[in-house]
Amino acid sequence: MRPPRPEADPVLKLIHATMLGGTVAFFLVVFFLFRGEGDGGSTVLRWAWLAAAIGAVFFAGFLRGRLGPGADGGQVRSTGVMIWAVAEGVALLGMVTTIVTGDVSAAIGATVIGVFLMLYHRPSELD
16 A cells, blocks of 8 residues: 655646646637638657657656655756646647647647646645
């Protein structure tokens, strides 16, 4: 049986919820307003968000791996914010790709990866 986890820092939980909520809200705006509106070009941008998404998964794992068992609250907080910023950045790049190209698959894919990273590295799991 796993020992109970200590409660996560309330400030960290607020930052996490705000970043996650903002990402989902911006995705909904892009999905409903910019779907099919772009010029269809920019193949480089389509590959850039995919490469950034793959890189973000590995970078988030790298950052999380740097947290040792004796990490203090400041290290946990800064690492969590960096991981979520990377996840939010990937989602933003996918949404910008959708605005430019009109292809909604970039926004969906990048947002799914970004939200997954934010949920996988939630505050209660960082300690």
